[in-house]
Amino acid sequence: MGPSDVKQIGIIGAGAIGQKHAEAAQAAGATLRWIADLNSERAAELSAQFGGTPCNDPSMVLNDQAVDAVVIGVPNRLHHPLAVAALEAGKDVLLEKPMALTAAQCEEINDVATRTGRIVQIGFVHRYTAVGRLAKQIVSAGRLGHIYHAKAHLHIRRGVPGLGKWFTTKSVAGGGALIDVGVHLIDLALSTLGYPDVADVSGQVYSTFGRRMRGYVYENMWAGPPDWDGVCDVEDAAHAFVRFRNGATLELDVAWAGNFPEKSIPTSLMGFFGDAGGMTFELFGDHVILTSEQEGSLVDERFEAAAAEPFKDQFADFLRSIETREVTGANGCQGEVVQRIVDEIYLNSLPQSAAVEV
Structure with a gap:
Protein backbone atom coordinates (compact mmCIF):
# COMPACT_ATOMS: atom_id res chain seq x y z
CA MET A 1 0.00 0.00 0.00
CA VAL A 125 -11.01 -12.00 15.58
CA HIS A 126 -10.48 -15.59 16.75
CA ARG A 127 -10.14 -16.58 13.09
CA TYR A 128 -6.80 -14.77 13.22
CA THR A 129 -5.33 -16.36 16.34
CA ALA A 130 -2.32 -18.64 15.96
CA VAL A 131 -4.34 -21.79 16.67
CA GLY A 132 -7.35 -20.61 14.69
CA ARG A 133 -5.25 -20.19 11.57
CA LEU A 134 -3.38 -23.45 12.05
CA ALA A 135 -6.62 -25.38 12.55
CA LYS A 136 -8.02 -24.02 9.31
CA GLN A 137 -4.81 -24.97 7.47
CA ILE A 138 -4.96 -28.55 8.79
CA VAL A 139 -8.59 -28.97 7.77
CA SER A 140 -7.97 -27.40 4.36
CA ALA A 141 -5.11 -29.86 3.82
CA GLY A 142 -7.59 -32.72 4.26
CA ARG A 143 -5.88 -34.18 7.33
CA LEU A 144 -9.21 -34.89 9.06
CA GLY A 145 -11.03 -36.30 6.05
CA HIS A 146 -14.80 -35.93 6.29
CA ILE A 147 -15.58 -34.02 9.49
CA TYR A 148 -18.73 -35.32 11.13
CA HIS A 149 -18.65 -33.52 14.50
CA ALA A 150 -17.20 -30.44 16.18
CA LYS A 151 -17.11 -29.35 19.82
CA ALA A 152 -16.60 -25.86 21.20
CA HIS A 153 -16.53 -24.94 24.86
CA LEU A 154 -15.44 -21.97 26.93
CA HIS A 155 -15.81 -22.13 30.71
CA ILE A 156 -15.02 -19.11 32.83
CA ARG A 157 -14.85 -20.28 36.44
CA ARG A 158 -16.61 -17.28 37.98
CA GLY A 159 -16.75 -14.28 35.67
CA VAL A 160 -19.66 -12.17 34.29
CA PRO A 161 -18.33 -8.92 32.81
CA GLY A 162 -19.27 -5.66 34.50
CA LEU A 163 -22.15 -7.18 36.47
CA GLY A 164 -25.04 -4.73 36.68
CA LYS A 165 -23.89 -2.64 33.70
CA TRP A 166 -24.54 -2.79 29.96
CA PHE A 167 -23.04 -6.26 29.42
CA THR A 168 -25.74 -7.74 31.68
CA THR A 169 -28.64 -5.58 30.45
CA LYS A 170 -30.56 -7.40 27.74
CA SER A 171 -31.98 -4.28 26.10
CA VAL A 172 -28.43 -3.06 25.48
CA ALA A 173 -26.43 -6.29 25.03
CA GLY A 174 -29.11 -8.52 23.47
CA GLY A 175 -28.16 -11.40 25.75
CA GLY A 176 -25.34 -12.67 27.91
CA ALA A 177 -22.57 -15.24 27.52
CA LEU A 178 -23.98 -16.63 24.28
CA ILE A 179 -24.08 -13.37 22.33
CA ASP A 180 -20.87 -12.12 23.95
CA VAL A 181 -18.33 -14.95 23.75
CA GLY A 182 -20.44 -17.73 22.23
CA VAL A 183 -20.51 -15.99 18.86
CA HIS A 184 -16.70 -16.29 18.65
CA LEU A 185 -16.91 -20.05 19.14
CA ILE A 186 -19.72 -20.44 16.63
CA ASP A 187 -17.91 -18.45 13.96
CA LEU A 188 -14.58 -20.18 14.51
CA ALA A 189 -16.24 -23.59 14.29
CA LEU A 190 -18.25 -22.71 11.18
CA SER A 191 -15.32 -20.97 9.52
CA THR A 192 -13.11 -24.03 10.07
CA LEU A 193 -15.89 -26.25 8.69
CA GLY A 194 -16.42 -24.02 5.65
CA TYR A 195 -19.73 -22.52 6.82
CA PRO A 196 -22.01 -25.49 6.04
CA ASP A 197 -25.75 -24.86 5.74
CA VAL A 198 -27.58 -25.11 9.08
CA ALA A 199 -30.40 -27.65 9.31
CA ASP A 200 -31.65 -27.08 12.86
CA VAL A 201 -30.63 -25.73 16.26
CA SER A 202 -31.59 -26.70 19.80
CA GLY A 203 -30.32 -25.33 23.07
CA GLN A 204 -30.82 -23.97 26.55
CA VAL A 205 -29.61 -20.84 28.32
CA TYR A 206 -29.24 -20.47 32.09
CA SER A 207 -29.09 -17.55 34.48
CA THR A 208 -27.77 -19.01 37.69
CA PHE A 209 -25.10 -16.77 39.17
CA GLY A 210 -25.29 -13.17 37.96
CA ARG A 211 -28.89 -12.76 39.07
CA ARG A 212 -27.79 -13.22 42.68
CA MET A 213 -26.26 -9.74 42.49
CA ARG A 214 -24.96 -8.95 46.01
CA GLY A 215 -24.66 -12.63 46.84
CA TYR A 216 -22.54 -13.43 43.80
CA VAL A 217 -19.02 -14.66 44.55
CA TYR A 218 -16.68 -14.08 41.62
CA GLU A 219 -13.01 -14.45 40.74
CA ASN A 220 -12.78 -12.33 37.62
CA MET A 221 -14.95 -9.48 36.35
CA TRP A 222 -13.57 -7.92 33.20
CA ALA A 223 -15.34 -4.79 31.91
CA GLY A 224 -15.07 -3.13 35.29
CA PRO A 225 -16.27 -3.68 38.86
CA PRO A 226 -19.88 -4.66 39.60
CA ASP A 227 -22.77 -2.27 40.07
CA TRP A 228 -24.68 -4.15 42.76
CA ASP A 229 -27.74 -1.94 42.23
CA GLY A 230 -27.72 -2.42 38.45
CA VAL A 231 -29.47 -4.85 36.10
CA CYS A 232 -28.69 -8.47 35.26
CA ASP A 233 -31.41 -9.98 33.07
CA VAL A 234 -29.24 -12.07 30.73
CA GLU A 235 -27.94 -15.64 30.76
CA ASP A 236 -24.56 -16.60 32.19
CA ALA A 237 -24.36 -19.95 30.36
CA ALA A 238 -25.62 -21.59 27.18
CA HIS A 239 -25.54 -25.13 25.82
CA ALA A 240 -26.57 -25.94 22.26
CA PHE A 241 -26.51 -28.50 19.49
CA VAL A 242 -26.41 -27.52 15.81
CA ARG A 243 -27.05 -29.93 12.93
CA PHE A 244 -25.87 -29.12 9.41
CA ARG A 245 -27.42 -30.25 6.15
CA ASN A 246 -24.26 -32.17 5.25
CA GLY A 247 -24.82 -34.40 8.30
CA ALA A 248 -22.15 -32.82 10.54
CA THR A 249 -22.96 -31.51 14.00
CA LEU A 250 -21.64 -28.88 16.43
CA GLU A 251 -21.86 -29.06 20.22
CA LEU A 252 -21.58 -25.66 21.94
CA ASP A 253 -20.99 -25.08 25.65
CA VAL A 254 -20.23 -21.57 26.89
CA ALA A 255 -20.36 -19.97 30.34
CA TRP A 256 -19.42 -16.68 31.93
CA ALA A 257 -19.64 -18.37 35.31
CA GLY A 258 -19.96 -21.83 36.81
CA ASN A 259 -18.80 -24.12 39.58
CA PHE A 260 -15.97 -25.48 37.48
CA PRO A 261 -12.87 -27.11 39.01
CA GLU A 262 -9.85 -24.85 38.79
CA LYS A 263 -7.42 -27.00 36.85
CA SER A 264 -8.85 -30.40 35.97
CA ILE A 265 -10.40 -29.32 32.64
CA PRO A 266 -9.22 -26.73 30.10
CA THR A 267 -10.93 -23.35 30.21
CA SER A 268 -11.53 -23.66 26.50
CA LEU A 269 -11.46 -26.45 23.96
CA MET A 270 -12.17 -26.70 20.25
CA GLY A 271 -12.43 -30.14 18.70
CA PHE A 272 -13.01 -31.30 15.11
CA PHE A 273 -13.49 -34.99 14.42
CA GLY A 274 -13.30 -36.65 11.01
CA ASP A 275 -13.01 -40.12 9.54
CA ALA A 276 -9.28 -39.63 8.85
CA GLY A 277 -8.27 -37.71 11.96
CA GLY A 278 -9.27 -35.62 14.94
CA MET A 279 -7.96 -32.22 15.98
CA THR A 280 -8.17 -30.45 19.34
CA PHE A 281 -6.76 -27.20 20.70
CA GLU A 282 -7.33 -24.65 23.43
CA LEU A 283 -8.88 -21.43 22.22
CA PHE A 284 -6.06 -19.35 23.72
CA GLY A 285 -3.35 -21.96 23.21
CA ASP A 286 -0.22 -22.18 21.07
CA HIS A 287 -0.50 -25.63 19.54
CA VAL A 288 -2.87 -28.15 17.96
CA ILE A 289 -3.05 -31.91 18.62
CA LEU A 290 -3.78 -34.03 15.56
CA THR A 291 -4.84 -37.66 16.16
CA SER A 292 -4.71 -40.11 13.26
CA GLU A 293 -3.87 -43.67 12.29
CA GLN A 294 -0.24 -44.29 11.38
CA GLU A 295 1.13 -47.77 10.60
CA GLY A 296 -1.69 -49.52 12.42
CA SER A 297 -1.69 -47.35 15.55
CA LEU A 298 -3.37 -44.17 16.76
CA VAL A 299 -0.81 -41.39 17.03
CA ASP A 300 -1.08 -37.95 18.59
CA GLU A 301 0.99 -35.28 16.84
CA ARG A 302 1.63 -31.83 18.30
CA PHE A 303 1.86 -28.93 15.86
CA GLU A 304 3.13 -25.60 17.15
CA ALA A 305 1.23 -22.58 15.87
CA ALA A 306 3.18 -19.73 14.29
CA ALA A 307 3.01 -16.44 16.17
CA ALA A 308 0.12 -14.19 15.17
CA GLU A 309 -1.15 -10.67 15.81
CA PRO A 310 -4.90 -11.24 15.54
CA PHE A 311 -6.22 -7.67 15.61
CA LYS A 312 -3.50 -6.38 13.29
CA ASP A 313 -4.06 -9.25 10.85
CA GLN A 314 -7.81 -8.73 10.97
CA PHE A 315 -7.37 -5.05 10.16
CA ALA A 316 -4.98 -5.86 7.34
CA ASP A 317 -7.70 -8.10 5.89
CA PHE A 318 -10.16 -5.23 6.23
CA LEU A 319 -7.84 -2.93 4.28
CA ARG A 320 -7.52 -5.59 1.57
CA SER A 321 -11.29 -5.89 1.47
CA ILE A 322 -11.58 -2.15 0.91
CA GLU A 323 -9.13 -2.38 -1.99
CA THR A 324 -10.55 -5.49 -3.67
CA ARG A 325 -14.22 -4.81 -2.81
CA GLU A 326 -14.51 -8.40 -1.57
CA VAL A 327 -14.45 -9.34 2.11
CA THR A 328 -11.63 -11.74 2.92
CA GLY A 329 -12.45 -11.94 6.62
CA ALA A 330 -15.83 -12.62 8.22
CA ASN A 331 -18.48 -11.18 5.92
CA GLY A 332 -21.94 -9.91 6.74
CA CYS A 333 -23.70 -13.03 5.47
CA GLN A 334 -21.64 -15.15 7.86
CA GLY A 335 -22.38 -12.72 10.69
CA GLU A 336 -26.07 -13.18 9.94
CA VAL A 337 -25.75 -16.99 10.01
CA VAL A 338 -24.09 -16.81 13.43
CA GLN A 339 -26.85 -14.54 14.71
CA ARG A 340 -29.56 -16.85 13.36
CA ILE A 341 -28.05 -19.68 15.39
CA VAL A 342 -27.99 -17.43 18.46
CA ASP A 343 -31.61 -16.39 17.86
CA GLU A 344 -32.67 -20.04 17.59
CA ILE A 345 -30.95 -20.97 20.85
CA TYR A 346 -32.72 -18.15 22.66
CA LEU A 347 -36.05 -19.00 21.00
CA ASN A 348 -35.86 -22.72 21.79
CA SER A 349 -34.62 -22.33 25.35
CA LEU A 350 -37.24 -23.30 27.94
CA PRO A 351 -38.09 -20.93 30.77
CA GLN A 352 -36.64 -21.78 34.19
CA SER A 353 -37.21 -20.58 37.70
CA ALA A 354 -34.73 -17.80 38.48
CA ALA A 355 -33.61 -17.83 34.83
CA VAL A 356 -33.61 -15.10 32.24
CA GLU A 357 -36.82 -15.02 30.25
CA VAL A 358 -36.14 -15.36 26.52
Whole structure:
Protein backbone atom coordinates (compact mmCIF):
# COMPACT_ATOMS: atom_id res chain seq x y z
CA MET A 1 0.00 0.00 0.00
CA GLY A 2 1.65 3.23 -1.15
CA PRO A 3 1.34 6.66 0.54
CA SER A 4 -1.52 7.68 -1.74
CA ASP A 5 -3.38 4.51 -0.87
CA VAL A 6 -3.34 5.00 2.92
CA LYS A 7 -6.89 4.69 4.17
CA GLN A 8 -8.45 7.31 6.44
CA ILE A 9 -10.23 5.54 9.29
CA GLY A 10 -12.79 6.71 11.83
CA ILE A 11 -13.23 4.76 15.04
CA ILE A 12 -16.57 4.97 16.81
CA GLY A 13 -16.19 3.77 20.38
CA ALA A 14 -13.04 4.53 22.38
CA GLY A 15 -13.31 1.82 25.00
CA ALA A 16 -11.09 -1.24 25.39
CA ILE A 17 -12.06 -2.70 22.01
CA GLY A 18 -11.65 0.69 20.34
CA GLN A 19 -8.10 0.83 21.63
CA LYS A 20 -7.41 -2.63 20.17
CA HIS A 21 -8.64 -1.44 16.77
CA ALA A 22 -6.69 1.83 16.99
CA GLU A 23 -3.48 -0.11 17.64
CA ALA A 24 -4.30 -2.52 14.82
CA ALA A 25 -5.16 0.23 12.32
CA GLN A 26 -1.89 2.01 13.02
CA ALA A 27 0.13 -1.22 12.79
CA ALA A 28 -1.60 -2.18 9.53
CA GLY A 29 -0.70 1.15 7.91
CA ALA A 30 -3.98 3.06 8.06
CA THR A 31 -4.38 6.64 9.31
CA LEU A 32 -6.78 7.46 12.12
CA ARG A 33 -8.74 10.57 11.13
CA TRP A 34 -11.42 10.56 13.85
CA ILE A 35 -12.04 8.92 17.22
CA ALA A 36 -15.60 9.33 18.43
CA ASP A 37 -17.04 8.47 21.82
CA LEU A 38 -19.85 9.92 23.90
CA ASN A 39 -17.22 10.17 26.63
CA SER A 40 -15.16 13.08 25.30
CA GLU A 41 -12.33 12.46 27.74
CA ARG A 42 -11.96 8.86 26.63
CA ALA A 43 -11.93 9.90 22.95
CA ALA A 44 -9.26 12.50 23.69
CA GLU A 45 -7.09 9.97 25.51
CA LEU A 46 -7.19 7.52 22.61
CA SER A 47 -6.55 10.33 20.13
CA ALA A 48 -3.49 11.44 22.09
CA GLN A 49 -2.12 7.90 21.77
CA PHE A 50 -2.90 7.13 18.15
CA GLY A 51 -3.80 10.37 16.39
CA GLY A 52 -7.05 11.51 14.84
CA THR A 53 -9.44 14.20 15.94
CA PRO A 54 -11.51 13.35 19.03
CA CYS A 55 -15.23 14.07 19.08
CA ASN A 56 -18.36 12.99 20.92
CA ASP A 57 -20.68 12.87 17.90
CA PRO A 58 -20.46 9.95 15.41
CA SER A 59 -22.15 12.07 12.73
CA MET A 60 -18.99 14.16 12.49
CA VAL A 61 -17.15 11.01 11.41
CA LEU A 62 -19.85 9.87 9.00
CA ASN A 63 -20.23 13.30 7.37
CA ASP A 64 -16.51 13.62 6.63
CA GLN A 65 -16.04 12.77 2.96
CA ALA A 66 -12.33 12.08 3.54
CA VAL A 67 -13.13 9.08 5.77
CA ASP A 68 -12.87 5.84 3.79
CA ALA A 69 -14.08 3.44 6.47
CA VAL A 70 -15.25 3.25 10.06
CA VAL A 71 -14.74 0.80 12.88
CA ILE A 72 -17.77 0.37 15.13
CA GLY A 73 -16.92 -0.80 18.65
CA VAL A 74 -19.79 0.31 20.86
CA PRO A 75 -22.41 -1.45 23.03
CA ASN A 76 -24.32 -4.05 21.03
CA ARG A 77 -27.64 -2.24 20.62
CA LEU A 78 -25.87 0.52 18.67
CA HIS A 79 -24.28 -1.85 16.14
CA HIS A 80 -27.29 -1.91 13.84
CA PRO A 81 -28.16 1.81 13.71
CA LEU A 82 -24.54 2.95 13.41
CA ALA A 83 -23.69 0.34 10.77
CA VAL A 84 -26.69 1.35 8.67
CA ALA A 85 -25.87 5.05 9.06
CA ALA A 86 -22.22 4.46 8.10
CA LEU A 87 -23.15 2.44 5.02
CA GLU A 88 -25.69 5.06 3.94
CA ALA A 89 -22.93 7.67 4.34
CA GLY A 90 -20.78 5.71 1.87
CA LYS A 91 -18.33 4.22 4.37
CA ASP A 92 -16.99 0.69 4.50
CA VAL A 93 -17.49 -0.85 7.93
CA LEU A 94 -15.55 -3.09 10.31
CA LEU A 95 -18.30 -4.01 12.77
CA GLU A 96 -17.52 -5.57 16.11
CA LYS A 97 -19.26 -8.76 17.14
CA PRO A 98 -22.08 -9.52 17.61
CA MET A 99 -23.15 -8.15 14.24
CA ALA A 100 -26.43 -6.96 15.77
CA LEU A 101 -29.03 -7.92 18.38
CA THR A 102 -31.08 -10.09 16.01
CA ALA A 103 -30.76 -11.81 12.65
CA ALA A 104 -33.40 -9.44 11.26
CA GLN A 105 -31.12 -6.50 12.08
CA CYS A 106 -28.18 -8.33 10.48
CA GLU A 107 -30.25 -8.90 7.34
CA GLU A 108 -31.06 -5.19 7.13
CA ILE A 109 -27.38 -4.27 7.46
CA ASN A 110 -26.54 -6.68 4.65
CA ASP A 111 -29.33 -5.31 2.46
CA VAL A 112 -28.05 -1.75 2.93
CA ALA A 113 -24.48 -2.86 2.21
CA THR A 114 -25.62 -4.49 -1.04
CA ARG A 115 -27.65 -1.46 -2.09
CA THR A 116 -24.86 1.01 -1.34
CA GLY A 117 -22.06 -1.18 -2.64
CA ARG A 118 -20.13 -0.95 0.62
CA ILE A 119 -18.05 -3.49 2.52
CA VAL A 120 -19.07 -4.98 5.89
CA GLN A 121 -16.60 -7.12 7.81
CA ILE A 122 -17.45 -8.60 11.22
CA GLY A 123 -14.95 -8.61 14.09
CA PHE A 124 -14.65 -12.36 14.63
CA VAL A 125 -11.01 -12.00 15.58
CA HIS A 126 -10.48 -15.59 16.75
CA ARG A 127 -10.14 -16.58 13.09
CA TYR A 128 -6.80 -14.77 13.22
CA THR A 129 -5.33 -16.36 16.34
CA ALA A 130 -2.32 -18.64 15.96
CA VAL A 131 -4.34 -21.79 16.67
CA GLY A 132 -7.35 -20.61 14.69
CA ARG A 133 -5.25 -20.19 11.57
CA LEU A 134 -3.38 -23.45 12.05
CA ALA A 135 -6.62 -25.38 12.55
CA LYS A 136 -8.02 -24.02 9.31
CA GLN A 137 -4.81 -24.97 7.47
CA ILE A 138 -4.96 -28.55 8.79
CA VAL A 139 -8.59 -28.97 7.77
CA SER A 140 -7.97 -27.40 4.36
CA ALA A 141 -5.11 -29.86 3.82
CA GLY A 142 -7.59 -32.72 4.26
CA ARG A 143 -5.88 -34.18 7.33
CA LEU A 144 -9.21 -34.89 9.06
CA GLY A 145 -11.03 -36.30 6.05
CA HIS A 146 -14.80 -35.93 6.29
CA ILE A 147 -15.58 -34.02 9.49
CA TYR A 148 -18.73 -35.32 11.13
CA HIS A 149 -18.65 -33.52 14.50
CA ALA A 150 -17.20 -30.44 16.18
CA LYS A 151 -17.11 -29.35 19.82
CA ALA A 152 -16.60 -25.86 21.20
CA HIS A 153 -16.53 -24.94 24.86
CA LEU A 154 -15.44 -21.97 26.93
CA HIS A 155 -15.81 -22.13 30.71
CA ILE A 156 -15.02 -19.11 32.83
CA ARG A 157 -14.85 -20.28 36.44
CA ARG A 158 -16.61 -17.28 37.98
CA GLY A 159 -16.75 -14.28 35.67
CA VAL A 160 -19.66 -12.17 34.29
CA PRO A 161 -18.33 -8.92 32.81
CA GLY A 162 -19.27 -5.66 34.50
CA LEU A 163 -22.15 -7.18 36.47
CA GLY A 164 -25.04 -4.73 36.68
CA LYS A 165 -23.89 -2.64 33.70
CA TRP A 166 -24.54 -2.79 29.96
CA PHE A 167 -23.04 -6.26 29.42
CA THR A 168 -25.74 -7.74 31.68
CA THR A 169 -28.64 -5.58 30.45
CA LYS A 170 -30.56 -7.40 27.74
CA SER A 171 -31.98 -4.28 26.10
CA VAL A 172 -28.43 -3.06 25.48
CA ALA A 173 -26.43 -6.29 25.03
CA GLY A 174 -29.11 -8.52 23.47
CA GLY A 175 -28.16 -11.40 25.75
CA GLY A 176 -25.34 -12.67 27.91
CA ALA A 177 -22.57 -15.24 27.52
CA LEU A 178 -23.98 -16.63 24.28
CA ILE A 179 -24.08 -13.37 22.33
CA ASP A 180 -20.87 -12.12 23.95
CA VAL A 181 -18.33 -14.95 23.75
CA GLY A 182 -20.44 -17.73 22.23
CA VAL A 183 -20.51 -15.99 18.86
CA HIS A 184 -16.70 -16.29 18.65
CA LEU A 185 -16.91 -20.05 19.14
CA ILE A 186 -19.72 -20.44 16.63
CA ASP A 187 -17.91 -18.45 13.96
CA LEU A 188 -14.58 -20.18 14.51
CA ALA A 189 -16.24 -23.59 14.29
CA LEU A 190 -18.25 -22.71 11.18
CA SER A 191 -15.32 -20.97 9.52
CA THR A 192 -13.11 -24.03 10.07
CA LEU A 193 -15.89 -26.25 8.69
CA GLY A 194 -16.42 -24.02 5.65
CA TYR A 195 -19.73 -22.52 6.82
CA PRO A 196 -22.01 -25.49 6.04
CA ASP A 197 -25.75 -24.86 5.74
CA VAL A 198 -27.58 -25.11 9.08
CA ALA A 199 -30.40 -27.65 9.31
CA ASP A 200 -31.65 -27.08 12.86
CA VAL A 201 -30.63 -25.73 16.26
CA SER A 202 -31.59 -26.70 19.80
CA GLY A 203 -30.32 -25.33 23.07
CA GLN A 204 -30.82 -23.97 26.55
CA VAL A 205 -29.61 -20.84 28.32
CA TYR A 206 -29.24 -20.47 32.09
CA SER A 207 -29.09 -17.55 34.48
CA THR A 208 -27.77 -19.01 37.69
CA PHE A 209 -25.10 -16.77 39.17
CA GLY A 210 -25.29 -13.17 37.96
CA ARG A 211 -28.89 -12.76 39.07
CA ARG A 212 -27.79 -13.22 42.68
CA MET A 213 -26.26 -9.74 42.49
CA ARG A 214 -24.96 -8.95 46.01
CA GLY A 215 -24.66 -12.63 46.84
CA TYR A 216 -22.54 -13.43 43.80
CA VAL A 217 -19.02 -14.66 44.55
CA TYR A 218 -16.68 -14.08 41.62
CA GLU A 219 -13.01 -14.45 40.74
CA ASN A 220 -12.78 -12.33 37.62
CA MET A 221 -14.95 -9.48 36.35
CA TRP A 222 -13.57 -7.92 33.20
CA ALA A 223 -15.34 -4.79 31.91
CA GLY A 224 -15.07 -3.13 35.29
CA PRO A 225 -16.27 -3.68 38.86
CA PRO A 226 -19.88 -4.66 39.60
CA ASP A 227 -22.77 -2.27 40.07
CA TRP A 228 -24.68 -4.15 42.76
CA ASP A 229 -27.74 -1.94 42.23
CA GLY A 230 -27.72 -2.42 38.45
CA VAL A 231 -29.47 -4.85 36.10
CA CYS A 232 -28.69 -8.47 35.26
CA ASP A 233 -31.41 -9.98 33.07
CA VAL A 234 -29.24 -12.07 30.73
CA GLU A 235 -27.94 -15.64 30.76
CA ASP A 236 -24.56 -16.60 32.19
CA ALA A 237 -24.36 -19.95 30.36
CA ALA A 238 -25.62 -21.59 27.18
CA HIS A 239 -25.54 -25.13 25.82
CA ALA A 240 -26.57 -25.94 22.26
CA PHE A 241 -26.51 -28.50 19.49
CA VAL A 242 -26.41 -27.52 15.81
CA ARG A 243 -27.05 -29.93 12.93
CA PHE A 244 -25.87 -29.12 9.41
CA ARG A 245 -27.42 -30.25 6.15
CA ASN A 246 -24.26 -32.17 5.25
CA GLY A 247 -24.82 -34.40 8.30
CA ALA A 248 -22.15 -32.82 10.54
CA THR A 249 -22.96 -31.51 14.00
CA LEU A 250 -21.64 -28.88 16.43
CA GLU A 251 -21.86 -29.06 20.22
CA LEU A 252 -21.58 -25.66 21.94
CA ASP A 253 -20.99 -25.08 25.65
CA VAL A 254 -20.23 -21.57 26.89
CA ALA A 255 -20.36 -19.97 30.34
CA TRP A 256 -19.42 -16.68 31.93
CA ALA A 257 -19.64 -18.37 35.31
CA GLY A 258 -19.96 -21.83 36.81
CA ASN A 259 -18.80 -24.12 39.58
CA PHE A 260 -15.97 -25.48 37.48
CA PRO A 261 -12.87 -27.11 39.01
CA GLU A 262 -9.85 -24.85 38.79
CA LYS A 263 -7.42 -27.00 36.85
CA SER A 264 -8.85 -30.40 35.97
CA ILE A 265 -10.40 -29.32 32.64
CA PRO A 266 -9.22 -26.73 30.10
CA THR A 267 -10.93 -23.35 30.21
CA SER A 268 -11.53 -23.66 26.50
CA LEU A 269 -11.46 -26.45 23.96
CA MET A 270 -12.17 -26.70 20.25
CA GLY A 271 -12.43 -30.14 18.70
CA PHE A 272 -13.01 -31.30 15.11
CA PHE A 273 -13.49 -34.99 14.42
CA GLY A 274 -13.30 -36.65 11.01
CA ASP A 275 -13.01 -40.12 9.54
CA ALA A 276 -9.28 -39.63 8.85
CA GLY A 277 -8.27 -37.71 11.96
CA GLY A 278 -9.27 -35.62 14.94
CA MET A 279 -7.96 -32.22 15.98
CA THR A 280 -8.17 -30.45 19.34
CA PHE A 281 -6.76 -27.20 20.70
CA GLU A 282 -7.33 -24.65 23.43
CA LEU A 283 -8.88 -21.43 22.22
CA PHE A 284 -6.06 -19.35 23.72
CA GLY A 285 -3.35 -21.96 23.21
CA ASP A 286 -0.22 -22.18 21.07
CA HIS A 287 -0.50 -25.63 19.54
CA VAL A 288 -2.87 -28.15 17.96
CA ILE A 289 -3.05 -31.91 18.62
CA LEU A 290 -3.78 -34.03 15.56
CA THR A 291 -4.84 -37.66 16.16
CA SER A 292 -4.71 -40.11 13.26
CA GLU A 293 -3.87 -43.67 12.29
CA GLN A 294 -0.24 -44.29 11.38
CA GLU A 295 1.13 -47.77 10.60
CA GLY A 296 -1.69 -49.52 12.42
CA SER A 297 -1.69 -47.35 15.55
CA LEU A 298 -3.37 -44.17 16.76
CA VAL A 299 -0.81 -41.39 17.03
CA ASP A 300 -1.08 -37.95 18.59
CA GLU A 301 0.99 -35.28 16.84
CA ARG A 302 1.63 -31.83 18.30
CA PHE A 303 1.86 -28.93 15.86
CA GLU A 304 3.13 -25.60 17.15
CA ALA A 305 1.23 -22.58 15.87
CA ALA A 306 3.18 -19.73 14.29
CA ALA A 307 3.01 -16.44 16.17
CA ALA A 308 0.12 -14.19 15.17
CA GLU A 309 -1.15 -10.67 15.81
CA PRO A 310 -4.90 -11.24 15.54
CA PHE A 311 -6.22 -7.67 15.61
CA LYS A 312 -3.50 -6.38 13.29
CA ASP A 313 -4.06 -9.25 10.85
CA GLN A 314 -7.81 -8.73 10.97
CA PHE A 315 -7.37 -5.05 10.16
CA ALA A 316 -4.98 -5.86 7.34
CA ASP A 317 -7.70 -8.10 5.89
CA PHE A 318 -10.16 -5.23 6.23
CA LEU A 319 -7.84 -2.93 4.28
CA ARG A 320 -7.52 -5.59 1.57
CA SER A 321 -11.29 -5.89 1.47
CA ILE A 322 -11.58 -2.15 0.91
CA GLU A 323 -9.13 -2.38 -1.99
CA THR A 324 -10.55 -5.49 -3.67
CA ARG A 325 -14.22 -4.81 -2.81
CA GLU A 326 -14.51 -8.40 -1.57
CA VAL A 327 -14.45 -9.34 2.11
CA THR A 328 -11.63 -11.74 2.92
CA GLY A 329 -12.45 -11.94 6.62
CA ALA A 330 -15.83 -12.62 8.22
CA ASN A 331 -18.48 -11.18 5.92
CA GLY A 332 -21.94 -9.91 6.74
CA CYS A 333 -23.70 -13.03 5.47
CA GLN A 334 -21.64 -15.15 7.86
CA GLY A 335 -22.38 -12.72 10.69
CA GLU A 336 -26.07 -13.18 9.94
CA VAL A 337 -25.75 -16.99 10.01
CA VAL A 338 -24.09 -16.81 13.43
CA GLN A 339 -26.85 -14.54 14.71
CA ARG A 340 -29.56 -16.85 13.36
CA ILE A 341 -28.05 -19.68 15.39
CA VAL A 342 -27.99 -17.43 18.46
CA ASP A 343 -31.61 -16.39 17.86
CA GLU A 344 -32.67 -20.04 17.59
CA ILE A 345 -30.95 -20.97 20.85
CA TYR A 346 -32.72 -18.15 22.66
CA LEU A 347 -36.05 -19.00 21.00
CA ASN A 348 -35.86 -22.72 21.79
CA SER A 349 -34.62 -22.33 25.35
CA LEU A 350 -37.24 -23.30 27.94
CA PRO A 351 -38.09 -20.93 30.77
CA GLN A 352 -36.64 -21.78 34.19
CA SER A 353 -37.21 -20.58 37.70
CA ALA A 354 -34.73 -17.80 38.48
CA ALA A 355 -33.61 -17.83 34.83
CA VAL A 356 -33.61 -15.10 32.24
CA GLU A 357 -36.82 -15.02 30.25
CA VAL A 358 -36.14 -15.36 26.52
